[in-house]
Amino acid sequence: MATKMTKKEMFNAIRAMVIDNQEMVDFIDHEIDLLNKKSSSLRKPTKTQLENEEFKAEIIKALTEADTLVTVKELCEICEPIQGLTNQRITHLLTALRKEKKVRREEVKRKAHFAIGAEPDEEEAA
Numbered sequence: 001m002a003t004k005m006t007k008k009e010m011f012n013a014i015r016a017m018v019i020d021n022q023e024m025v026d027f028i029d030h031e032i033d034l035l036n037k038k039s040s041s042l043r044k045p046t047k048t049q050l051e052n053e054e055f056k057a058e059i060i061k062a063l064t065e066a067d068t069l070v071t072v073k074e075l076c077e078i079c080e081p082i083q084g085l086t087n088q089r090i091t092h093l094l095t096a097l098r099k100e101k102k103v104r105r106e107e108v109k110r111k112a113h114f115a116i117g118a119e120p121d122e123e124e125a126a
Contacts, residue, residue, distance in 0.1 A: 008035050011035075014028060055082055056096065056097055059097065059103075060102060065078075069106060071111060071112065072091055101118040101119070102116070103116060104116075
C-alpha cells in the first residue's frame, strides 16, 4: 500500500509541473513557506508545559528534602509552590517524573507514596 503524499510533497510535485509559470511557482513557494512555519510552531512548548517543568523541579526538590515516602497530600503540604494545584495535576506530574525515572512509587496500605529515585526494574524483582 502506497503512503499518502503530504501537502508539502504535493506542492513540490505541482511546482515541478508548472516550472515555466513564474506566478504559479511564486504562489507554491509561498504556500510551502506557510507550511514550514506552521510545522515549526508546533514544536514550541506551551505555557502549561513550561509551568509543569517548573513544578516538576519543585517536586524533585521537595522529595529530596523529605528523604522519605510521602503521599500527594503530604507533598502538597511540604512543597509551597504546588499548593494551589489539584491532587490530580500533582499526580500527573509525579507520573511524568516516574516515566523519566526520577521518582518512584510505592503502595503502602493501598495508598500511593512517592520518593526520589528510580523504581527497581521488573527483571530485578523477579
